[in-house]
Amino acid sequence: MRRLAPLLALLALAAPACADDLLGEAATVDREAEVRVHDLLARALAEDGPAFDAEIAALAALDDARREADLPRTGLLDDAHYLAAALAPSRDARRAALEAVLRAHPDPTVRRLAEHRLEDADDAAKADQLLADDRHNRRAELLNDAVRPLGVFSPTAFLAAINPLLLAGSAVDSIATTAVNLWNYNRLSTAEREALVRYRTELAREPDTADAPAIARAIRRLGEKRAKVFCTETVAAATQALDAGDLDRARFYVDSALATDHCTDAAATSQERLARLRNERAAREEAARWPVDEPPAPEPDETEDHYALVAAVALGDPAAMAEAGNRFLARHDDSALAPGVRYAVAVARDRGGPRELARDAVTALARDHRSDAGRHAAALAASPEWNRLGALADAESAHSRDVARYVLLGRQMDGRTALYSALQIGADSVRGAQSFGIFNVIGLATRAWSAWRKDPASNQAIIDRGEDFLAREPDSADAPAVHARLADAYERAGNFGRALMHCHATPAPDPKRVAKLEGKLAETLLAEADQRGGDPDLLRLVAHGFPETAAGKTALERIEKLPGAGEITITREILDAQPALAGPAGLDLPPALLDRRRANGEIADAGVTLANGALKLTLRDPAGGPDTTETRPLAPDAWARARAAAESALYGQALAKAKEDPEAGKYEKYIPIYVTGSIDESGGVYVYPGVKLRRYHSPDAPLYQ
């Protein structure tokens, strides 16, 4: 009876409002609604299961009664069922309750929350989904890569009817790609790594779930795969270090691999190679300490002059070294020790100057390949440290060669496997025989265009050599030219900040070049600001640092549109979607402003902004002119209420959009295939269908890579 009283009071609303005191009646109904919700929530918080179930039953009865009375339902039953699911005693019971909530067509917020609990917050369910998507993607990639070379809709496919060899090349390519993909089919993916972690977490969290045996099996399977990959990665790191000659690093990885379970056999080869290379290094270092077994000794008549030179070298005095060395050479030019003495003289000139003479002396000595000193001089002359400018020129030549190779031959094979490379070349040659050269020409032009747009080769070697030169010889006469060459290299590499810096360091920087670099730098920074969700600090940097550039002007416009600190903007779209927001418990706007009649005032698309204790309304001009703004100060209570309502509304929006994929179209999920086209580097036009991949976009992806 106690529960029936409020029910009857609420049902009274069904009758036409004929009471004298309508406001008083409305207040009674409000109180009854509060009591109903209060009892429901209090039972839940008190964890009083039977009483809570009774409250839900009463709420359902009230909904039924209201429906019979042609009244709208309370709309709280889905929320109550969602709350009930939270009180269920086990994971399985909670999942069943959530599925029941979803079957009852809840409102969007409850639906979103229930879906989140079922699909994202439940680690095992999320892991299942990750693995299902992963399986789908592996199959789809296999199929897509097999179909792509055939380009079934490409214009060349029609020519294949005339000449089947044209299709044969694509078939070979398709087979090669499929073979490579099959080879890599069982690789451990990022999604599998995440699934393994999620399964483990779920089992630790809910060991009594009915899914525990299946989860345990999945953990075992993925765990074994992960351990294998860990071993393989460790051995690969050891091999890489060995290839690079870094034996200390290699030793760490070999030891790590040996300490890993079931990895001893895999690490054996690296272990043996490491031991061999360490022995060789030890022998080499030992030999380096004693470069010759029997050093040449001076003849009796040379002893005095030689000793004077040795003493000067030991003292490190360039003048004494030069004098003693020249004296020795003047008296004993044909001595077996002469090359060594010439080297000592070169060193004296290098230290005491003039350095150009030292360079000449070393270059001359380097031609003597018979003596140790000559070979040492040759090695020195060839080293980048001795000839930094030459090293820079070499790096530039290598870069030019790389670019030319790209334009003429295309990007090199990625070297995934020898099989792929061999078959790819075979496929290309078959196709090339049929191309009449036209695709080659198109490909050449395409690659030249792309090389002009973006440097396909690395500039790092040029940058390293150039920076090294400037660090060691900043006052050299060649420094301005090196700055200019570095500016070019940095610009090609897309590092416009450094390019600009080196451009400014040249004696007379070209204003047009500076403006161009500033423009590119500003564009890069603007793009970075966009990537960081419109980072205001970066935007200000672009706007104030490069005001004359297009990007600077764009940044300034965006800054002007940025909300101030603590401001909240509610657009007209949100106001229309959530009418309660404009009510007395929210922004408390006059209804006339939202009735779509301009004559009595109307909120514009920009909506309402809450700032500094006031509402700033953007209103449409009744005469059709530009929108106007009107500021209405609010009392502290009204301000707090309006702000709280606005924050709730924005949270609701964020919740609704939390799972939306901004890159996915509205109906995309209903269409499992796509058709796309491309022009490859050799100018071939391909149009082919494919199975859509399910994108892996975990917010924690870096934790599984």
Added chain:
Amino acid sequence: MQLRRLACGTALLVAGTLARPVRAGDATGAFAPYEDIVPVIADLTWHLKDDVYRFPPPQDPTGHDLYGLTLARLDAWEKRFPNRLRDVISFTRAETLERLGEYRRAADGYAKVAALPSPLAPRANDCRARAEAFAVAAALPETGSDIGERLTLVRRKLDAWDQLLTRYQATAFQPVVMVEIERLERIGATIVADHRDAIENGDATAERSLRFLIEKHADSKNLPSHILRLGDLYADLAREYVATHDRPLAFDPDEFTRRADRALDTYRKVATWDGAREKPEGQGHFAAFEAWKSITLARYR
């Protein structure tokens, strides 16, 4: 005419297919204000028994910390509808504050509900006693003027939490107490590691402290972080070795490698730990220390 009928029929069929499903939600009239608050309390209820010691704090679908978000949404709702559901809102807020480690405010919140004529009053009274005990333990000082005093204070505070652990063993609040114990033991280990020069046999004591932390809290969500701190200690010891043996003839590459590899091994555990929040930090530490090791060895070769 038949064609027109067919067209109308098709249009109706299409409209029926594309129409949005009927929704049971969307509260109306007097019930509308409560549609915002029920999901807030429901979401919190989902996580009231979470093991906050072993698992990271829960997040809502937008990726925010659920406890913090609950607090903000309760405040917002209360501002819009003051004086409604006061006991429910206060009780829920107190439960949230307790999960956030704000025991004093939680105890005050429970006390307020206990004094109200509410069905939640008896439960609030029980909760108040617990939150009060937690608040007393949490209020004990843990900072002092010197290492000895600090360690003593931390020890005393740990004893207080240990007693609470005994009292709340095997309840939903055991993890809350474990979080506090872990925090204090970590502070203790950090004090020892930071001041190992001032402690007799400091290096070994610091290593023991950090290893104890790792072994005792092997189930904690913070385990990777504790391992990283041990790696930092090993890295510091390797750096100190180089600093004290920087002359070429005093430097022993094998001894240095042994020390450096101990740090690298420890960092690598975290750097290859899938799913650990500290994985990127571990990768960064590993890469930086490995580079330093290579450069140091090259310098003395």
